[in-house]
Amino acid sequence: MKHNFGAGPCILPQEVFQEASQAVLDFNGTGLSILEISHRSKEFDAVIVETEQLIRELLSVPQGHAILFLQGGASTQFAMVPMNLLPEGGKAAYLDTGTWASKAIKEAKKIGEVAVVASSSDANYNYIPKAYSVPSDAAYFHYTSNNTIYGTEIFETPKTNVPIVADMSSDILSRNINVADFGLIYAGAQKNMGPAGVTLAIVKEELLGKTGRTLPTIFDYQPHIAAKSLYNTPPVYSIYVSMLNLRWLKKKGGLDVIEQENIIKARTLYDEIERNPLFKGTAVAEDRSRMNVTFVTEDKAHEAAFLELANARGLIGLKGHRSVGGFRASIYNALSITGVNALVDAMQEFEEQHK
Numbered sequence: 001m002k003h004n005f006g007a008g009p010c011i012l013p014q015e016v017f018q019e020a021s022q023a024v025l026d027f028n029g030t031g032l033s034i035l036e037i038s039h040r041s042k043e044f045d046a047v048i049v050e051t052e053q054l055i056r057e058l059l060s061v062p063q064g065h066a067i068l069f070l071q072g073g074a075s076t077q078f079a080m081v082p083m084n085l086l087p088e089g090g091k092a093a094y095l096d097t098g099t100w101a102s103k104a105i106k107e108a109k110k111i112g113e114v115a116v117v118a119s120s121s122d123a124n125y126n127y128i129p130k131a132y133s134v135p136s137d138a139a140y141f142h143y144t145s146n147n148t149i150y151g152t153e154i155f156e157t158p159k160t161n162v163p164i165v166a167d168m169s170s171d172i173l174s175r176n177i178n179v180a181d182f183g184l185i186y187a188g189a190q191k192n193m194g195p196a197g198v199t200l201a202i203v204k205e206e207l208l209g210k211t212g213r214t215l216p217t218i219f220d221y222q223p224h225i226a227a228k229s230l231y232n233t234p235p236v237y238s239i240y241v242s243m244l245n246l247r248w249l250k251k252k253g254g255l256d257v258i259e260q261e262n263i264i265k266a267r268t269l270y271d272e273i274e275r276n277p278l279f280k281g282t283a284v285a286e287d288r289s290r291m292n293v294t295f296v297t298e299d300k301a302h303e304a305a306f307l308e309l310a311n312a313r314g315l316i317g318l319k320g321h322r323s324v325g326g327f328r329a330s331i332y333n334a335l336s337i338t339g340v341n342a343l344v345d346a347m348q349e350f351e352e353q354h355k
Contacts, residue, residue, distance in 0.1 A: 003339035006317030007148050007170075007292060007330040009190045016244045016334075023240065034240050039233050047240050048229060054246035058254055061179045061202060068201040068221065069229040069239050074100070074169045077186040077199065078107035081165055084221050085184065086112045086139050088212040093117050093138040093162070097154075098125040098147035099323065104167060108142070117141075124324070125150040127284040134160040140183055140207075146171035149321040151283040151294030151328065157181045163207055171291050172200065173249060174333055175259040183207050191291070192333045194242030197235040249333065258333050265331045265340045266290040272344045278302060278351050282326060296326035303327075306350050313346045315339075 004011040023034040030043060037043055052067045061067060070076070081104075086092050090112060094105045096119035108114045115138065118129035125147060134141045142165040146153040153171060157164065163183030172187040179185065183204045190196035203221050217223050217231070224231050252258060270288060273281050273295050282294045297303050303326070310318050320326040329343060 002314040002316050003342050004316050004335065005329045005331070005339070005343070007321070007328055009196045010317075010330060010332050011334045012195070012241070012245055013248050013334045016241065016248055019244050020237075020241045034237055037236065039230060039236050044236060044240075047236075047243055048234070051239055051243040051246065052229075054243065054250060055200065055202075058173065058246060058250060059177065059179050059202070064205055065179060066203045066205050066221075066225045067229075068203065068224050069234055070199045070201055070224060071197070071235055073196075073199055074167055074186060074188040075103065077167070077201065078104040079111065080219050080221070081140075081142065081184060081186070082108040082111035083213065083215055083219050084208060084211065085163070085165065086211060088112070090139045090211075091115055091135070091137070093134045093141040095119075095129065095132070095141070095143040095158075096121060097128055097144055097152060098150050100147070100149075100167060100169075101144040104142060104144070120152075125152065126282055126287075128152050128154055128287040134158070134162060136161060138162045140165050142167070146289055146291050148289075148292045148328075148330070149294075149324060151281075151289045151292045152287040153289035153291065154287075163204070170332075171289075173246075173255065173258070174262050174291060176255045189238060189242055191330075194245050195238050197238030198242060245334075261337070262290045262331070262333070265335070265337055266293065268337065268340050268344060269293050269329060269331065272347055276347050276351050278306075278354060279347060282324075291330060291332060293329040293331060294320060294324070294326060295329075296320075302350075302354065306347075309350055309353075310343070310346050313342065313349075315343055315346060318343075 027034040055067050082092055092108055093115045096102055096116050105114055115135055117134055118132035120127050120129050140163040141160050144167045148170045165184045166182055168185050169188040170191045173192045185202040187200045189198045208222050273279050278298055279295050280298055318327050320328045
């Protein structure tokens with residue numbers, strides 16, 4: 001049996017794979033594949049409507065917040081956010097907590113003025129900055145809630161009087177949040193929601209149309225809202241598989257249940273990292289991510305040997321990001337406690353081998 005700890009396109013529930021694979025051959029008895037049905041058909045309309053309803057229900061999305069299914073990944077949102085929310089002559093505030101936050105800052109600077117309120121780059125992003133203030137005249141404050149490369153996560157929504165924008169690509173739907181606290185949330189699907197190809201955006205509509213900018217239509221949230229995510233051909237299959245995964249999550253008991261499971265999984269793995277003398281974590285304890293557990297061997301010479309053992313035990317995708325090395329265990333929603341226990345067993349086996 002293989003356990004998938006991959007950080008990018010990642011593990012999904014087996015029942016979702018099974019139903020999705022059947023739909024590739026015959027979608028709901030139509031005699032057509034889900035890959036070939038029209039995005040304007042009543043069959044797909046039912047899919048996109050249910051997907052939106054599930055998002056609204058699971059996250060308790062309030063009225064006044066539109067739900068969009070877009071393309072281009074979070075990387076496109078790095079530009080769309082300032083294009084839609086940063087007025088001509090205004091400024092936006094950003095928190096720099098890692099590679100993806102830095103990329104968001106870089107794109108925003110192409111649109112207008114950016115104030116970086118704090119950065120943890122001084123310690124290779126192994127912590128979340130705490131002592132900072134957001135300028136009261138900022139159009140919005142942007143942060144990345146979970147940093148996949150460095151294994152840090154922000155659990156408490158920052159306090160500020162300006163609209164909050166959050167890139168939640170890697171921890172959306174893993175825990176409870178209060179969507180009403182945010183002006184805009186965006187997330188690439190390929191962690192906890194579904195497969196790569198669709199990007200979720202939850203937008204407070206009253207914030208839009210106030211920048212004084214004339215935007216290319218495809219980069220303007222308002223036409224997408226008016227068209228109900230059908231301004232252009234949407235990623236039909238990715239939305240469909242996301243719907244199946246959201247059904248699975250609802251059946252499990254929703255965010256209350258999955259959050260407790262994620263807490264247990266993370267605690268189990270972090271406890272072993274702290275106990276085992278051959279390993280050490282890289283993120284400071286108070287900011288450790290529940291989604292991406294980053295760690296290294298105390299002796300770098302052991303790194304290749306442990307990775308070889310892990311692969312032999314069916315533990316896939318543990319190699320750390322190329323920019324930091326070490327190991328990264330991504331323990332998204334669909335990875336069970338069984339997978340985490342298998343990794344703990346391998347770490348203990350490695351310890352026994354090197355006594």
